[in-house]
Amino acid sequence: MAEPAGRSAAIGPTEPGDRAAIDVSVVLPAHNEELYVEAALGSILGQTWPLGRIEAIVVANGSTDRTNRVVRAFAEAHPELAVRLIADPVRGIARSKNRGARIARGELFLFFDADSRMAPDLVGRVIERARAGQPAGDIRLVADSADPLDRAFFGLIEFGKRLFSIRANMLYCARDLFERFGGFDERLRHAEDRDLLLRLQRAGIAVGHLDESFIATSPRRLRRLPFRLGTLTTLGRWTLGHLGIGRRWPY
Numbered sequence: 345m346a347e348p349a350g351r352s353a354a355i356g357p358t359e360p361g362d363r364a365a366i367d368v369s370v371v372l373p374a375h376n377e378e379l380y381v382e383a384a385l386g387s388i389l390g391q392t393w394p395l396g397r398i399e400a401i402v403v404a405n406g407s408t409d410r411t412n413r414v415v416r417a418f419a420e421a422h423p424e425l426a427v428r429l430i431a432d433p434v435r436g437i438a439r440s441k442n443r444g445a446r447i448a449r450g451e452l453f454l455f456f457d458a459d460s461r462m463a464p465d466l467v468g469r470v471i472e473r474a475r476a477g478q479p480a481g482d483i484r485l486v487a488d489s490a491d492p493l494d495r496a497f498f499g500l501i502e503f504g505k506r507l508f509s510i511r512a513n514m515l516y517c518a519r520d521l522f523e524r525f526g527g528f529d530e531r532l533r534h535a536e537d538r539d540l541l542l543r544l545q546r547a548g549i550a551v552g553h554l555d556e557s558f559i560a561t562s563p564r565r566l567r568r569l570p571f572r573l574g575t576l577t578t579l580g581r582w583t584l585g586h587l588g589i590g591r592r593w594p595y
Contacts, residue, residue: 366426367397368467368516369450373440374402374458378410380562385418387461389425393468399426401444402458406435411458438528438536445527454516455537460561461488469557470516479518480544481552482537488560497563513537514559521549 370388374381381402388400404411412431419427430443441455452474456462466483473481485501487494515537525543528536545551 365397366399366448366450367393367471368399368452368454369445369448370398370400370454370456370467371441371444371448372400372402372456372458373437373444374404374407374411374415375435375440376407376409376411377404377458378407378414380459381411382414382418383461384456384458385415385422385425385427387464388467389422390464391462391467392464393471395425398467399428399449401428401430401448403430403432403440403444405432405437405440407431436530436533438530438532441536442527442530445522448519451519452516453519453522454514456514456559457561460514460559462559463557466557466559469554473552473554474516474518478550478552479521480516480541480549481554482513482515482541484553484555484558485513486558486560487563489563491563494563498561514561515541516554517544 372381372384377384385400385402388398389395391398402411402415404415412429415427415429419425419429428447430447432440432443445453452470454467454470470483485498487498489495517540521544522540525540525547527540529539530536532539541551
């Protein structure tokens with residue numbers, strides 16, 4: 345049964361208007377992620393940065409499973425982390441990220457997929473980068489899997505990003521930049537992250553690649569088709585998305 349939609353709730357302990365207390369807002373778009381979102385939130389709970397200075401915002405977009413219920417249960421069990429939930433009936437990755445950012449209180453936004461887990465030092469590393477003069481950037485991805493083929497696929501993606509200086513996938517961005525550049529383009533179905541970082545780069549903003557920490561992400565989409573054809577379709581979708589942005593922003 346679908347969860348009630350269209351509502352926003354602050355579940356954690358901090359006051360909604362208190363921006364000064366929050367360093368980083370972690371925004372998690374989630375569509376039917378009941379099996380993964382608890383682990384994603386748990387990895388935020390495991391950060392070495394003080395939890396009182398982090399908030400998590402889950403945007404459950406078009407979810408028809410128990411995602412909302414899982415988030416609420418997690419928040420009730422862990423009041424030491426401020427968790428906020430938006431139940432949005434409309435699907436859309438860029439829209440979801442923008443909706444989360446609109447209620448965020450942190451000076452830095454970290455956009456994080458709900459089927460992923462962050463390394464314990466990630467928030468601290470992001471803050472270090474931002475304070476050192478890189479107010480936006482993407483983050484190294486690894487496969488949340490022991491399968492050598494999964495690991496090789498994500499290793500290839502990271503190699504290609506470094507080789508061609510591509511900034512994409514999960515990212516962080518200072519609040520003032522995000523607001524000044526209008527956030528994510530909601531007309532895009534894919535590569536909205538690449539588009540935003542390219543706009544920042546074109547404006548002369550120092551956009552980094554954070555590789556001293558990482559995000560481990562689920563490789564489940566690689567297995568959607570038999571004979572690992574999901575790997576090819578995933579790679580094709582990402583490539584076409586980035587090429588589309590490339591046509592808008594030629595080198």
